[in-house]
Each structure stands twice: as C-alpha cells, then as structure tokens.
Amino acid sequence: MSRTTRLFDLMQTLRRHRRPVSGTVLADELGVSLRTLYRDIAALKAIGAEVEGEAGLGYVLKPGLLLPPLIFSEEELEAVALGLKWVGKRADDGLAVAAGEALAKVAAVLPGEQRHRLEDSALLIGPGWERPQAVDLQILRQAIRDEQKLEITYRDQQGRRSSRIIWPCAIAFFESTRIVAAWCELREAYRHFRADRIEAAEATGQRYPRRRHVLQKEWLQTLLPCSVTATVYPVPTSSREKEQSKMEQELVFYTNPLSRAGIVHWMLEEVGQPYRMEVLEFGTSMKSPEYLAVNPMGKVPAIRHGDTVVTEAAAICAYLAEAFPQAGLLPSPEARGDYFRWLFFAAGPMEMALSLKHAGFSLTPEHELQFGCGKYETVVETLANAVAGRKYIAGDTFTAADVYVGSHIGWGMQFGTLERRPEFEAYWAGLKDRPANRRSEAFIAEAMAAQAGAGNEQPTTS
Incomplete structure (x- = not known):
C-alpha cells in the first residue's frame, strides 16, 4: 500500500469516528504499527487536516475543508x-x-x-466586457451575507435616477454584466438591477424581515414560466400546496424576554419566517383570560400558527423545524435518533435536575427512584459526553436540537446552574455567534436595560 493511499484511508477512518478514538484502535483498523500511525497523523496535519488530540488521549477529525491530492x-x-x-x-x-x-x-x-x-493549464479565460463599476460588489455581497437592506441610487436605461430601498438576495455573473436580484420596496416586487447602473449604495443597518434563502426561493418562483403549472409537467402539488399554506398562515409568538421564551425567539430567527411578537407581563397579561385561552398554564413561550397552538419550548422548536423544512433545521433521517434523544433529554432530565439543584434540593437514593431525572452529577456527565468533540448534537448540521440544548448550556454556564466544563464551552462557542442567536440576545439585552432603567424586577423563568 502506498503512503498516499494509507493517508487517505486514515482520513476516511477518522471521519467515521465522531468521537475521539485511540491510536491503538486506529492502528488496528488500518493494519499498521502505532509508530507508523503517529507519523501519518502528523503528515495529515501538515497538509491541512484538522486532527485534534495526541498520543494517549485519542484523535478526532474536525469538520472542515480538506483537499488531499488523491481525490x-x-x-x-x-x-x-x-x-x-x-x-x-x-x-x-x-x-x-x-x-x-x-x-x-x-x-x-x-x-x-x-x-x-x-x-500549466491550457484552459484560458479571455477578456470580458468591462463596464465602469461605481459601487464595489463587495458592498453588495456583504449586504447579502448579513441579510441587510441597502439604500441605492439607481439609473435606469433611459438615464432616469431613483432612490430605492432593496433587499438583495443574489448576484448573477454574466459575461457582459452583473445582475443584482432584490426585493424593491418602491415597486413592492422583485426586481433586477444592473450592477453598473447602481451609482451609490449604503447599508441601512436594518435587517430585511425574511431570511435570504426564503427571498431566493420567492424570487426564483417569479422566474418560472407559466407552463410549469400546466399538466404537461405531472408534478404532485398536494404537499407543495400544504407547505405554501403553512408559510402564509399568521405566526404569533407569545413571549417575555426574561424567560425561556428566548429559546423560541432564537429558533424563530433561524426559521426566517415572518412572525408577530406579543410581549406579556408576568402576573398580569400572562394570566389574562385571553392568554389563558391560548395556554391554560399562563406561562410563556407559546406560538399560534394559523389555528394551531403549541406550548413548551422544546415542542415549539420541534414543531417549527417540521412546519418550515426549507429552513434546514431538521437533521438527515439517520441522525433523527440523536436529534429527538438530546432534544428531549434537555427538556426532561436536564431541565429538572438543574432546577432541583438550583433550588437546593439534594436527591436521596429513594428520590432518584421516584424522579425521572436522576442525579445532577449523572445528568451533567451524560450531557458532557454527548457534546464532547461534536460541533452539533445530531449529525453534521445545525438543527433545532442545537437551539434547545445550546440555549440550556449557554444560559446554565452564564447563570451558574450548570458547571463550566471544557466540553460545554467548546460546544457553546460554536453556536453562540450565530446571527439568529445574536439577534435574539440583542432583544433580551434591550429588555433588561429597559427594566433596569425602570427599577423593576421580574422573574427570569416561565
């Protein structure tokens, strides 16, 4: 076996193991000596593979881009x-x-x-049709990445200038021109703007109300010819109509920013679907007859999606992931086991164990038989093992389970209800800077600042 083939086999073996694996196990699987294995791991690191670990502790291959010559x-x-x-x-x-x-x-x-x-490639790129570009495309690309509105000055084919607010969602590169696809607030429709006719562009600092992938989907639908809906294309429409119906139904979010509703707020921002927020006060509007008709418990969070009401943060996260599959917050089928397991582990044993610990309850052996959560120490150890060496809790993509589990870990460490451990800090570090989470945190920070200014104190749970 050549060394190149052996390195490729080692990389594939590491990819199969989602948790750290010892050098002895790897050497046995590959049929090489431990000394050879250590040399090969060093070689993989030298060409850019993110292999973490060391002899005696085990190794894990972090997700990332690796282009080995063999491929x-x-x-x-x-x-x-x-x-x-x-x-x-x-x-x-x-x-x-x-x-x-x-x-x-x-x-x-x-x-x-x-x-x-x-x-020494013989394939060359010829000169293109260059036009003066008043606005750097990097500004437009940044706005698309940040999902930000732009205020532009645009000159049309007749030379007439107009000022517009647009929601850019795509840039198409053609041989002769570059086209920006965007929702235009002036025209209240999707429009195409020649980049060379955009004379000025300035970020407004405002996020457009729908996620970029939703805008792109809507924009692409406007490009479809009418014949797509004709019977010549025998495409079943029932599931599509149901999905469209769900997207059009009003989505109402009942919340108080100083509560567990922050989990659902993050989830809604990840989904990217328009929603209306109703902020309720503890003990007053939260216990009103109108809201008790929504949630008889008189607690938040809750959502109303059309005629469907869902309460409990974990259930809402699971529901939204199913209701809006275009957001990509459901894992692949083979990862559903981990998805449901850890989503409801955090909602059940973890939530109860942390709450009991925070309230000063110490479980006796008899209590452990009666309570479904078990010991706090066992819960923490189980959770630490679940997230150790993993970027996401279920599969290789971010899911609704990461919103729920990550929120509990982040808040638990922040408020001292969950001990800080390297496994928790590494997992939370990969989630906390997601734009959707930062938006929900900004809302909470504003609410806390307003509360501090008013000199009021409210509970932080419900």
Missing part, C-alpha cells in the same frame, strides 16, 4: 483551475484576490506533477 483527477484539476481563474477575471476585486489565494492553497497541497498541471 483529484486530471479533469477535476482543470475544473478547479478554470473556475478559480474565471472568478479572478470576472468577479469583483475582493473575490478575485480570494480566488488567487484559494488557487495557491490548492497548489500547495498537490504533489509536484499535479501542481505543474494546475499551473
């Missing part, structure tokens, strides 16, 4: 080179520089012969 055929190399060179010639300056750096990084990990082929 490139000649045509794949030509495709990579051609694509990056096209970006260098046709995109804006920022992407052009990034494309050059990416090409250099690819070349750096290739063996000598393949590196020569990459640099």
Whole structure:
C-alpha cells in the first residue's frame, strides 16, 4: 500500500469516528504499527487536516475543508483551475484576490506533477466586457451575507435616477454584466438591477424581515414560466400546496424576554419566517383570560400558527423545524435518533435536575427512584459526553436540537446552574455567534436595560 493511499484511508477512518478514538484502535483498523500511525497523523496535519488530540488521549477529525491530492483527477484539476481563474477575471476585486489565494492553497497541497498541471493549464479565460463599476460588489455581497437592506441610487436605461430601498438576495455573473436580484420596496416586487447602473449604495443597518434563502426561493418562483403549472409537467402539488399554506398562515409568538421564551425567539430567527411578537407581563397579561385561552398554564413561550397552538419550548422548536423544512433545521433521517434523544433529554432530565439543584434540593437514593431525572452529577456527565468533540448534537448540521440544548448550556454556564466544563464551552462557542442567536440576545439585552432603567424586577423563568 502506498503512503498516499494509507493517508487517505486514515482520513476516511477518522471521519467515521465522531468521537475521539485511540491510536491503538486506529492502528488496528488500518493494519499498521502505532509508530507508523503517529507519523501519518502528523503528515495529515501538515497538509491541512484538522486532527485534534495526541498520543494517549485519542484523535478526532474536525469538520472542515480538506483537499488531499488523491481525490483529484486530471479533469477535476482543470475544473478547479478554470473556475478559480474565471472568478479572478470576472468577479469583483475582493473575490478575485480570494480566488488567487484559494488557487495557491490548492497548489500547495498537490504533489509536484499535479501542481505543474494546475499551473500549466491550457484552459484560458479571455477578456470580458468591462463596464465602469461605481459601487464595489463587495458592498453588495456583504449586504447579502448579513441579510441587510441597502439604500441605492439607481439609473435606469433611459438615464432616469431613483432612490430605492432593496433587499438583495443574489448576484448573477454574466459575461457582459452583473445582475443584482432584490426585493424593491418602491415597486413592492422583485426586481433586477444592473450592477453598473447602481451609482451609490449604503447599508441601512436594518435587517430585511425574511431570511435570504426564503427571498431566493420567492424570487426564483417569479422566474418560472407559466407552463410549469400546466399538466404537461405531472408534478404532485398536494404537499407543495400544504407547505405554501403553512408559510402564509399568521405566526404569533407569545413571549417575555426574561424567560425561556428566548429559546423560541432564537429558533424563530433561524426559521426566517415572518412572525408577530406579543410581549406579556408576568402576573398580569400572562394570566389574562385571553392568554389563558391560548395556554391554560399562563406561562410563556407559546406560538399560534394559523389555528394551531403549541406550548413548551422544546415542542415549539420541534414543531417549527417540521412546519418550515426549507429552513434546514431538521437533521438527515439517520441522525433523527440523536436529534429527538438530546432534544428531549434537555427538556426532561436536564431541565429538572438543574432546577432541583438550583433550588437546593439534594436527591436521596429513594428520590432518584421516584424522579425521572436522576442525579445532577449523572445528568451533567451524560450531557458532557454527548457534546464532547461534536460541533452539533445530531449529525453534521445545525438543527433545532442545537437551539434547545445550546440555549440550556449557554444560559446554565452564564447563570451558574450548570458547571463550566471544557466540553460545554467548546460546544457553546460554536453556536453562540450565530446571527439568529445574536439577534435574539440583542432583544433580551434591550429588555433588561429597559427594566433596569425602570427599577423593576421580574422573574427570569416561565
């Protein structure tokens, strides 16, 4: 077996193990000596593989981009080179520089012969049709990434200027021009703007009300020809109609920012569906007949989606992930076991054990038989093992379970109801800076500041 093949096999073996695995186990699986294994792991790290761990502790391969030379055929190399060179010639300056750096990084990990082929490609990019560009495309790309409204000055084909607020969601690169697809507040419809006719663009600092992937889906639907709906295309419409109906139903979020409703707030921001927020006060509007008709417990959070009412934060997260699959918050089928297991572990044993601990209750052996949560120490150890070495709690993608589990871990460490452990801090560090979470946290911070200014104190649970 060649060393290149052996390194590739080692990488594939590490990918199969989601938790740290000892060097002895890896060496046995690959049929090599432990000494050879250590050398091969060092070689993988040298070419960019994010392998964490060390001898005696075990190893785990973090998710990330790794381009080992073995995976490139000649045509794949030509495709990579051609694509990056096209970006260098046709995109804006920022992407052009990034494309050059990416090409250099690819070349750096290739063996000598393949590196020569990459640099000596016979596929060339000819000159394009250059037009003066008043606004750097990087401004437009940043607005799309941040899901921010832009105020632009636009000159149409007749030379007439107008000022508009747009919600940019895509940029199309053509040989002769670049087109920005966006919702236009002036026209109240999706419009296409020639980038070279945008004379000025300034970020408003305001986030547009729907997520970018929702805008893109709506925009693409406006491009479909009428014939798509004709019977010549035998596509079942029942499930599509149901999904569209769900998207059109009003979504109401009952909350108090100083409560567990913050979990649902984060989830709603991840979903990206428009919703109406009703902020309730503890002991007053939360116990009113109107709200008790929604949730007889008189507690938040709760949502009303059309005629459907859902209470309890974990249930709401699970419901929203199912109701709006386009948000991508459900894991793949093979990861559903972990998804439901840890979502409801956090809602059941973890929630109860942390609450009892915080209230000063110490469970006796008899209590442990009666309470479903078990000991606090056992719960913490089980949860730490569940998140150790994992970016997400279920599979390789962010899901609704990460919203719920992550919220409890983040808040627990912040308020001292959950002990700080390296496993918890590493897991939470990968979630806390998600834009949706930051938006929900900003709302909570504003509410706390307002409360402090009023000199009032309210409970932080419900």
